């Protein structure tokens with residue numbers, strides 16, 4: 001496919017997404033009907049679609065509308081491309097620009113400049129203060145690819161050498177001693193021996209840094225209460241000899257965890273909700289709670305546009321409930337760690353204050369907000385110690 005034909009394909013897919021189709025579904029349906037498209041075409045089209053989704057409001061403003069063609073025009077214009085060479089109408093290229101499409105709107109609102117929903121702008125700025133606009137700007141571009149080196153298996157330099165044998169270039173990242181950033185050929189990672197043998201895992205650098213600051217005991221017990229796919233379960237298990245237990249309200253989310261743990265040479269036992277109390281109490285309970293995802297919108301940009309005040313209210317209620325349910329599982333003198341991949345204060349600082357108000361006998365030991373300014377996704381972590 002020519003670059004222009006890829007753009008036309010992205011326009012058609014974006015039309016489906018604007019009509020309400022989830023992006024992954026729209027991309028898959030398109031690929032099914034386009035057997036002529038090779039893997040490089042599919043990857044380029046996907047990049048166009050996600051570039052638009054990260055900057056949907058500004059693309060619509062600069063492109064002149066909320067439809068696939070206008071969004072794509074806005075996106076390419078922001079990237080400084082010469083549209084007249086792409087919108088030619090020749091072959092499978094998009095039709096030439098109309099007079100209306102050729103004019104550019106320059107007076108963007110704050111929400112359009114930040115690419116944040118209008119209602120969220122005050123909360124965003126209130127949460128992030130001076131860094132707010134910079135973080136919003138970073139959420140408008142592609143996320144770096146990070147790997148966690150399984151330090152139980154390999155050193156960072158051994159992992160970098162092994163990846164290099166497959167043409168994958170990776171460099172250490174300052175956020176965590178286990179983190180490397182992949183700078184070339186990231187698409188080869190899942191076929192590389194380093195990945196297949198469990199020496200490296202895909203994991204954001206701030207997600208790794210969050211685990212680094214947890215007060216993990218050398219021995220004893222750790223419960224990952226909201227384990228999901230097990231990213232943090234595995235990262236914790238790589239750092240300690242303590243027994244690790246994984247739990248999730250939706251056990252199906254943990255279905256890949258046994259294979260991932262086996263590949264990494266790590267033992268983690270999955271617990272049902274009914275088994276949690278009998279197996280406890282635990283020295284550390286991590287609640288990596290469901291959240292708005294506001295820290296990782298550059299990876300999952302659709303979440304940015306789906307978030308509403310009601311959704312945010314629901315998720316903050318659930319976070320408080322999860323903390324209340326998990327607190328009794330912590331041993332005396334143990335730690336309840338609360339984490340989100342959000343940068344919004346209502347999900348972070350406000351939850352910490354509310355927990356301390358609801359529960360006496362706990363002290364806040366530490367809290368830390370990571371933002372994309374440090375290179376990784378946005379994450380928050382706080383540790384409460386039980387008296």
Ligand SMILES: C[S@@+](CC[C@H](N)C(=O)[O-])C[C@H]1O[C@@H](n2cnc3c(N)ncnc32)[C@H](O)[C@@H]1O
Nearest residue numbers: 226227228229230231232249250253288289290
């Ligand atoms: C942010 S994700 C966890 C990601 C995971 N820790 C990782 O590092 O890959 C939040 C998880 O919390 C789970 N969850 C939702 N409500 C819950 C509840 N009431 N109790 C425990 N887990 C819950 C969700 O199913 C989801 O898998």
